Amino acid sequence: MLKTFKHHTHSMNKITVARISLLACAALANLWFAGCMPGTGAPSVPAVVTPSLHPSGSITVWSWNIAAKSLMRLIPGFNKLYPDVKVNVDMTGAQMQTRLMLSLACGVGAPQVSQLQLTDTPHYIDTGRLADLTPVAAQLRNSFPDYLWENCEKNGHVYAIPWDTGPCAVFYKRDIFQKYGIDPNKIDTWADYIQAGEEILRKSGGKTKMLPLGLDSLENMYLIILQQVRGQIFDEQGRIAINSKASQEALAIIKEMREAGICSDVQMFSQEFMAGINDNSIATYPSAVWLAGTIRDTTKDYGLGKSRWGVFRLPAVTKGGLHVANFGGSVLVIPAQCKNKAAAWAFIKYALCSRKGQADQYRNFDLFPAYLPAQKMPQVTEPDKFFGGERVGVLFARDISKISKLNITPDWAEASTYIEEALSDWAANGMHNRNFFGNLEIRMQRRLGDSISPQSLSYSENNG
Amino acid sequence: MKNEAESQWRRDIIKYRHFYLFISPFFILFAAFSLYPVLFSLFLSFMKWNGLTQWKWVGLGNFTSMLYDDILWRSLWNTLIIGLLYIPPMMILAFIFAQVLNAQWLKLRAFYRAALFLPCVTPMVVIAIVFSLIFSSEKGVLNYAIMGVGHMLPFLHLKPIPWLESESWSKTSVAILVVWRWTGYNMIIMLAGLQGIPTEYYEAAMVDGAGMWERVKSVTMPLMRPTFAFCGLLSLLGTVYMFDEIFVLTNGGPGVSSMNFGLYLFNLSFTDFKFGYASCVAYTVAVAVFFITLAGLRITRQREEAK
Numbered sequence: 001m002l003k004t005f006k007h008h009t010h011s012m013n014k015i016t017v018a019r020i021s022l023l024a025c026a027a028l029a030n031l032w033f034a035g036c037m038p039g040t041g042a043p044s045v046p047a048v049v050t051p052s053l054h055p056s057g058s059i060t061v062w063s064w065n066i067a068a069k070s071l072m073r074l075i076p077g078f079n080k081l082y083p084d085v086k087v088n089v090d091m092t093g094a095q096m097q098t099r100l101m102l103s104l105a106c107g108v109g110a111p112q113v114s115q116l117q118l119t120d121t122p123h124y125i126d127t128g129r130l131a132d133l134t135p136v137a138a139q140l141r142n143s144f145p146d147y148l149w150e151n152c153e154k155n156g157h158v159y160a161i162p163w164d165t166g167p168c169a170v171f172y173k174r175d176i177f178q179k180y181g182i183d184p185n186k187i188d189t190w191a192d193y194i195q196a197g198e199e200i201l202r203k204s205g206g207k208t209k210m211l212p213l214g215l216d217s218l219e220n221m222y223l224i225i226l227q228q229v230r231g232q233i234f235d236e237q238g239r240i241a242i243n244s245k246a247s248q249e250a251l252a253i254i255k256e257m258r259e260a261g262i263c264s265d266v267q268m269f270s271q272e273f274m275a276g277i278n279d280n281s282i283a284t285y286p287s288a289v290w291l292a293g294t295i296r297d298t299t300k301d302y303g304l305g306k307s308r309w310g311v312f313r314l315p316a317v318t319k320g321g322l323h324v325a326n327f328g329g330s331v332l333v334i335p336a337q338c339k340n341k342a343a344a345w346a347f348i349k350y351a352l353c354s355r356k357g358q359a360d361q362y363r364n365f366d367l368f369p370a371y372l373p374a375q376k377m378p379q380v381t382e383p384d385k386f387f388g389g390e391r392v393g394v395l396f397a398r399d400i401s402k403i404s405k406l407n408i409t410p411d412w413a414e415a416s417t418y419i420e421e422a423l424s425d426w427a428a429n430g431m432h433n434r435n436f437f438g439n440l441e442i443r444m445q446r447r448l449g450d451s452i453s454p455q456s457l458s459y460s461e462n463n464g
Numbered sequence: 465m466k467n468e469a470e471s472q473w474r475r476d477i478i479k480y481r482h483f484y485l486f487i488s489p490f491f492i493l494f495a496a497f498s499l500y501p502v503l504f505s506l507f508l509s510f511m512k513w514n515g516l517t518q519w520k521w522v523g524l525g526n527f528t529s530m531l532y533d534d535i536l537w538r539s540l541w542n543t544l545i546i547g548l549l550y551i552p553p554m555m556i557l558a559f560i561f562a563q564v565l566n567a568q569w570l571k572l573r574a575f576y577r578a579a580l581f582l583p584c585v586t587p588m589v590v591i592a593i594v595f596s597l598i599f600s601s602e603k604g605v606l607n608y609a610i611m612g613v614g615h616m617l618p619f620l621h622l623k624p625i626p627w628l629e630s631e632s633w634s635k636t637s638v639a640i641l642v643v644w645r646w647t648g649y650n651m652i653i654m655l656a657g658l659q660g661i662p663t664e665y666y667e668a669a670m671v672d673g674a675g676m677w678e679r680v681k682s683v684t685m686p687l688m689r690p691t692f693a694f695c696g697l698l699s700l701l702g703t704v705y706m707f708d709e710i711f712v713l714t715n716g717g718p719g720v721s722s723m724n725f726g727l728y729l730f731n732l733s734f735t736d737f738k739f740g741y742a743s744c745v746a747y748t749v750a751v752a753v754f755f756i757t758l759a760g761l762r763i764t765r766q767r768e769e770a771k
Binding site: 095098101102104105123127128129214215216265266267270271272275281413414417418420421422423424425428443446447 | 514515516517529532533534535538596597600601602603604626628629630631632717718719720721731734735736737
């Protein structure tokens with residue numbers, strides 16, 4: 001009987017051998033991933049945008065969620081000025097930027113106007129496939145803050161227009177602060193903030209944490225504090241400058257926060273993060289202005305009193321230090337392949353370079369205007385009922401010109417992966433600071449191939 | 465002679481041209497969508513190219529870069545751990561389900577089969593939403609259950625598990641999702657394997673006085689070995705190139721604690737746009753997987769022959 005089994009097993013084995021061989025070949029299928037590329041071709045000369053008094057035709061704009069809705073809301077106003085331009089805002093959703101990059105590489109398929117994250121903009125400018133906006137946009141230079149505009153330029157040419165910016169502050173729950181006797185006006189530094197957090201934690205019996213700060217949010221917090229102490233990841237020449245006193249200061253504050261036990265270990269926009277907006281598990285959300293939109297949206301279904309929320313300025317690192325930092329923000333660009341650049345520019349100009357266009361976007365969708373004249377519009381400066389009548393727009397606009405510019409390089413996304421991974425590892429394994437940034441700097445140098453900045457601590461150590 | 469053979473060959477082609485025409489679509493498509501990308505990516509492995517600028521020959525530069533790419537090594541390590549975490553329980557469960565659903569006495573078998581197969585045809589986005597609710601550390605149903613057990617059995621000192629927030633648990637969360645999603649698929653393959661075993665063998669074993677466990681051990685298991693090997697291989701490839709489960713559940717995080725090779729390769733290609741380096745990594749790992757598969761196959765064969 002056993003022999004029969006063996007014979008049967010052998011014949012099945014032959015079939016399996018054939019199948020397995022086929023499958024092994026199928027392993028090569030992953031090569032498609034990297035191999036099925038769009039055609040190459042010499043980089044095209046970036047087309048220059050020239051304005052037209054009477055643009056016409058139709059344009060497509062690629063954008064995502066709230067930002068896209070905000071643009072859609074502007075179309076009727078735009079069409080009053082430019083009735084011959086038909087605007088189609090395409091909320092293309094997931095992996096939009098990747099698809100844009102592929103369209104740029106192929107030379108076809110890109111929209112006439114596209115949104116980009118500010119931090120990705122230099123990477124896309126570096127491709128040489130974006131239209132040169134210098135002739136129409138150069139005169140707008142002083143209407144935008146330096147920390148945004150300088151990341152939209154390359155070699156003195158303008159390739160992107162800043163849209164919204166993400167000045168930071170702390171959103172807090174008034175009722176929790178009142179209940180535990182915390183005065184937000186007395187929170188001046190991060191040390192004060194941590195102390196208040198400890199008090200809330202103690203008085204609430206450990207139920208209310210001060211802020212959400214999961215492993216994936218550490219990089220955001222690090223970058224916010226780094227700007228406050230005028231630190232950099234890369235220097236002006238794109239060399240790695242992360243190993244600095246400023247970085248160490250930022251890390252020390254994060255360590256203090258986590259050690260105090262005031263951080264809720266939740267991922268940004270996870271279930272707990274969102275639930276914390278409505279319950280008492282989290283007292284404050286230090287973040288950028290655009291989070292206000294999420295808070296308004298999340299609380300409206302719960303019928304809570306609208307005055308429950310307030311905003312106070314970002315704590316400084318030391319007394320008298322900077323209370324400002326930027327987190328997020330996006331831009332609009334015109335791909336060089338766009339055939340109707342005049343219409344595309346007319347739309348960008350209306351949406352981003354007009355006081356009304358930008359101010360309306362803040363009122364409707366909490367997109368804080370990068371266009372400085374718009375920050376003085378009533379839509380921005382008026383009291384905000386949701387935040388108990390506070391002039392929130394004024395608070396966010398205060399000292400905005402003092403925000404320290406982060407030097408964003410084309411390598412930023414890859415560098416960011418390394419920083420996020422290192423911080424997450426650091427927090428998960430006991431937060432030992434010993435040469436944290438020195439090691440990170442070496443790893444970044446090996447992968448990115450960038451040199452080390454003379455500003456780096458290791459550079460000065462190695463060079464006496 | 466040679467010329468004669470050649471002209472004969474030509475004559476044959478002309479004579480059977482219609483047949484060649486009929487089979488040509490496959491070869492054209494294969495050449496355009498399979499052969500060309502594979503060869504092109506081999507070429508790219510020696511280049512530095514971001515898809516937009518002119519490519520630059522770097523020789524073996526990409527291969528040496530791999531040695532220093534600690535995120536690549538971590539992603540390969542994660543791939544191995546995730547595989548070890550999910551493949552054994554998935555195979556055992558799939559086998560048990562297949563055995564049960566193969567039983568003649570079970571009613572509504574078609575319904576159960578469909579129900580168990582359903583997860584692998586459910587859209588991943590839906591699964592991700594449901595699982596992020598299940599894995600939620602403070603509001604999740606899984607932690608709710610754990611705490612429920614903890615209340616009943618306080619000596620166990622159970623605490624809520626940070627499924628998606630902790631570096632040490634993120635891989636386990638991915639493994640749980642994968643077990644849930646792919647057990648039904650493997651079960652169907654195993655069911656086919658079980659149904660391929662002639663009932664006479666079981667009858668003969670029963671006549672010989674074999675009990676249920678004996679029958680499984682001496683009849684089912686040896687005959688199912690090729691099926692197990694097939695499922696194992698599918699799972700191995702599935703682990704290396706797994707993408708959507710991780711992309712939507714953790715996106716490789718926290719940090720890169722749950723980033724597997726598939727996601728890493730995607731990021732390298734379509735976030736960092738390092739097509740040359742991505743091709744090099746893809747080729748190296750594909751060749752490694754090929755040889756591992758070959759080695760596994762040889763070992764299985766040798767074992768069979770030894771018997």
